[in-house]
Amino acid sequence: MPETSGTVQCVRVATDSAFTCINQQGATVSDIFILWWDGFGGPDSPRIIQSDWVSLLRQGLASGIPVTVTHDDNSSYVLNVQLGLDGTT
Amino acid sequence: MSNPDAADTTGMKEIAPWTRRLPYLASFRETLPRLAEPGGPDFDAAFARMGELLGASATPLVVRIQVSEGEHVRSWHLNSGPAGCQVTPGDASGVADAEATADAQTWALIVGGALSPLEAFARGRLRLRGSMPVARNVARQLYGQDRQARRSDA
Numbered sequence: 001m002p003e004t005s006g007t008v009q010c011v012r013v014a015t016d017s018a019f020t021c022i023n024q025q026g027a028t029v030s031d032i033f034i035l036w037w038d039g040f041g042g043p044d045s046p047r048i049i050q051s052d053w054v055s056l057l058r059q060g061l062a063s064g065i066p067v068t069v070t071h072d073d074n075s076s077y078v079l080n081v082q083l084g085l086d087g088t089t
Numbered sequence: 090m091s092n093p094d095a096a097d098t099t100g101m102k103e104i105a106p107w108t109r110r111l112p113y114l115a116s117f118r119e120t121l122p123r124l125a126e127p128g129g130p131d132f133d134a135a136f137a138r139m140g141e142l143l144g145a146s147a148t149p150l151v152v153r154i155q156v157s158e159g160e161h162v163r164s165w166h167l168n169s170g171p172a173g174c175q176v177t178p179g180d181a182s183g184v185a186d187a188e189a190t191a192d193a194q195t196w197a198l199i200v201g202g203a204l205s206p207l208e209a210f211a212r213g214r215l216r217l218r219g220s221m222p223v224a225r226n227v228a229r230q231l232y233g234q235d236r237q238a239r240r241s242d243a
Contacts, residue, residue, distance in 0.1 A: 075213035
């Protein structure tokens with residue numbers, strides 16, 4: 001499953017949706033990911049997990065620690081969030 | 090929606106009204122002008138038409154379109170500069186200011202004017218990467234020139 005690693009540029013949370021932008025290492029532009037967007041048939045992740053994703057991304061944004069998000073091919077919906085690179089946390 | 094490929098949007102809620110307040114997302118709420126016939130489009134011709142609509146840009150910019158067909162990915166680069174826009178098929182390497190990736194079926198709907206880029210993104214059928222100000226400028230040029238063309242046709 002595709003993964004994207006980099007630093008968090010922003011986290012935006014609204015009533016029915018949330019997004020994050022991640023800059024891959026060395027890249028000057030961001031990948032845009034959807035954490036959730038109610039009503040569009042994205043992955044049905046429990047709210048508590050989505051809340052955990054926001055916490056991890058917020059920590060990554062504040063600290064500059066890299067994050068890794070997992071997603072499907074051609075999809076911007078996040079399936080997993082990891083804070084820190086493998087073996088560093 | 091008239092296109093049978095897009096029939097599964099039935100029951101899907103409308104794009105959230107608050108997206109109007111997001112300048113970058115809102116730029117892609119509308120469907121693109123029809124660049125090809127839906128179904129089995131000629132992507133070379135469709136993206137060449139997209140390049141014509143994009144036209145010249147005072148600040149050079151590169152947009153990469155990626156069409157995935159199983160394991161195979163086809164890429165087109167839209168290089169817009171003061172002299173106009175050149176569209177070239179290529180690989181996924183090189184620097185792009187903005188990049189959009191989707192499968193062939195999704196691109197067929199988008200260039201056929203049956204699915205807006207924002208809706209494709211919201212449904213998890215389109216990945217976006219790049220400078221959002223550049224993406225907004227691209228949208229302005231694509232949609233703005235289409236409106237001008239429709240006025241001149243009338």
